[in-house]
Amino acid sequence: MTFRRALLCSIVVSSVAVFLAAIARGNGPLPGVEISAGPAQMSAAAIDELKAKFRRPAAIPFPKSNPFDEKKKDLGRTLFFDPRLSVTGTVSCASCHNPNLAWSDGLERGVGVTGIPLPRRTPGIVDAAWLTALMWDGRADTLEQQAALPITAEHEMGMPLDVLTKRLNEIDGYKTLFEAVFPGKEINATTAIAALATYERSLVSNKSSFDRWIDGDELAIAPAARRGFVVFNTTGRCNKCHSGWRFTDDSFHDIGLRSEDIGRGKFAPPSVTIMKHAFKTPSLRNARISGPYMHDGSIKTMEEVLDHYEKGGKLRPSLSPEMKPVKLSRQEKDDLVAFLETLIGPPLAEKSPELP
Amino acid sequence: MRVIRTLIIACVVVLSCGPAYSAEHTLVMHHMELEEVTAPVRAGDVIIFDNRSDMTHNLYVIYSDGTVDNLDTQVPGMQRKLTLRVAGPAVIKCWIHPIIRLEMEIGSQDTPPAP
Numbered sequence: 394m395t396f397r398r399a400l401l402c403s404i405v406v407s408s409v410a411v412f413l414a415a416i417a418r419g420n421g422p423l424p425g426v427e428i429s430a431g432p433a434q435m436s437a438a439a440i441d442e443l444k445a446k447f448r449r450p451a452a453i454p455f456p457k458s459n460p461f462d463e464k465k466k467d468l469g470r471t472l473f474f475d476p477r478l479s480v481t482g483t484v485s486c487a488s489c490h491n492p493n494l495a496w497s498d499g500l501e502r503g504v505g506v507t508g509i510p511l512p513r514r515t516p517g518i519v520d521a522a523w524l525t526a527l528m529w530d531g532r533a534d535t536l537e538q539q540a541a542l543p544i545t546a547e548h549e550m551g552m553p554l555d556v557l558t559k560r561l562n563e564i565d566g567y568k569t570l571f572e573a574v575f576p577g578k579e580i581n582a583t584t585a586i587a588a589l590a591t592y593e594r595s596l597v598s599n600k601s602s603f604d605r606w607i608d609g610d611e612l613a614i615a616p617a618a619r620r621g622f623v624v625f626n627t628t629g630r631c632n633k634c635h636s637g638w639r640f641t642d643d644s645f646h647d648i649g650l651r652s653e654d655i656g657r658g659k660f661a662p663p664s665v666t667i668m669k670h671a672f673k674t675p676s677l678r679n680a681r682i683s684g685p686y687m688h689d690g691s692i693k694t695m696e697e698v699l700d701h702y703e704k705g706g707k708l709r710p711s712l713s714p715e716m717k718p719v720k721l722s723r724q725e726k727d728d729l730v731a732f733l734e735t736l737i738g739p740p741l742a743e744k745s746p747e748l749p
Numbered sequence: 750m751r752v753i754r755t756l757i758i759a760c761v762v763v764l765s766c767g768p769a770y771s772a773e774h775t776l777v778m779h780h781m782e783l784e785e786v787t788a789p790v791r792a793g794d795v796i797i798f799d800n801r802s803d804m805t806h807n808l809y810v811i812y813s814d815g816t817v818d819n820l821d822t823q824v825p826g827m828q829r830k831l832t833l834r835v836a837g838p839a840v841i842k843c844w845i846h847p848i849i850r851l852e853m854e855i856g857s858q859d860t861p862p863a864p
């Protein structure tokens with residue numbers, strides 16, 4: 394190639410690049426739509442580098458203030474499945490966080506002692522040990538803080554903490570169980586909650602085929618899922634928020650759903666626009682493949698979830714700047730779903746314990 | 750004559766209590782963390798928050814008296830300036846990413862900068 398030809402070539406290439414950049418910036422005919430050049434692609438080296446970001450941690454983080462203890466965990470399990478923790482004696486934590494329904498309830502919105510649907514959907518609680526902001530709006534910082542909320546909430550378990558303390562003290566079987574874990578300490582809401590939180594931290598997702606792939610077993614997931622992983626991290630933009638081994642940034646975004654709920658906006662001064670309608674990014678491990686999805690259970694199928702991200706959500710000042718309409722081909726959507734299915738591991742073997 | 754005298758006094762007042770000690774610092778925002786400002790900072794100093802990460806942040810400063818300054822949304826590449834208002838220990842956090850947190854000791858305005 395002559396010098397002149399090379400020059401011409403590079404001028405053409407760079408002006409096309411400038412043109413594409415201008416379109417991507419929103420000056421083109423389709424504002425905000427990202428142009429992807431055909432199917433998402435990545436070099437093997439780039440994929441390896443990316444895979445390192447999804448490696449599972451080696452150990453469960455237990456706080457110094459509430460360290461692990463086998464008997465404490467077992468006591469926590471008993472309490473978790475005990476409906477006597479609710480005012481009516483009919484609702485346990487496990488009623489809504491049901492091990493057989495991926496530690497959720499399969500409903501659009503949870504239902505507790507009053508039968509009135511809660512404002513929000515019940516999230517799964519596996520891998521809760523790693524949560525740094527709890528609840529859809531982050532109103533609790535630790536599992537210890539969180540546990541008192543459902544126990545006392547009118548439409549969940551409706552149980553004042555002093556009544557809880559009284560009731561636990563009336564159950565003989567609990568005396569020996571608590572004494573073994575907290576010798577010389579009272580049976581009260583604080584000790585009960587410490588046990589509940591320890592049990593929740595012990596609920597760690599089993600390795601899925603995706604984890605085996607990350608560990609180096611190249612054939613652990615199908616080619617479609619491998620392509621889906623690339624779409625997830627490139628053209629799909631999912632990794633902008635669903636990042637890391639739990640597929641969440643533990644952060645808060647308005648993804649432009651229609652819900653009236655302002656979520657974390659309730660806890661920020663009115664001037665903090667970006668928190669209006671912002672909810673916590675949920676983990677995508679063991680996500681329900683059959684829905685319903687989102688904080689309000691408003692999206693019924695995974696196909697509709699992908700449609701939502703294609704459109705980019707309702708445009709409003711609080712909409713996350715990471716939300717941009719994406720273009721996904723039929724194949725890319727199928728690949729994404731194939732990939733998300735590899736995040737489903739074998740369920741935790743958990744049976745209801747015998748109650749004292 | 751009178752006018753000139755007033756002007757001179759005004760100048761002296763402005764120079765002595767105005768920007769005499771006030772300095773500018775840059776605080777770099779990374780992916781999920783904030784880089785500490787190494788120089789001592791004092792009330793009245795200006796902090797330039799420089800978002801060099803690939804994501805949008807919305808920082809806020811909680812001062813020792815409990816009051817808060819909100820920095821508003823900063824997309825990647827955007828800088829925002831804030832004049833520190835209250836001396837004492839302060840915490841910088843992000844509304845979007847609660848795991849981001851930086852503690853900062855804000856010196857009082859009339860202490861001269863450390864040599």
Ligand SMILES: [Cu+2]
Pocket residue numbers: 805806807843844845846849
């Ligand atoms: Cu941030």
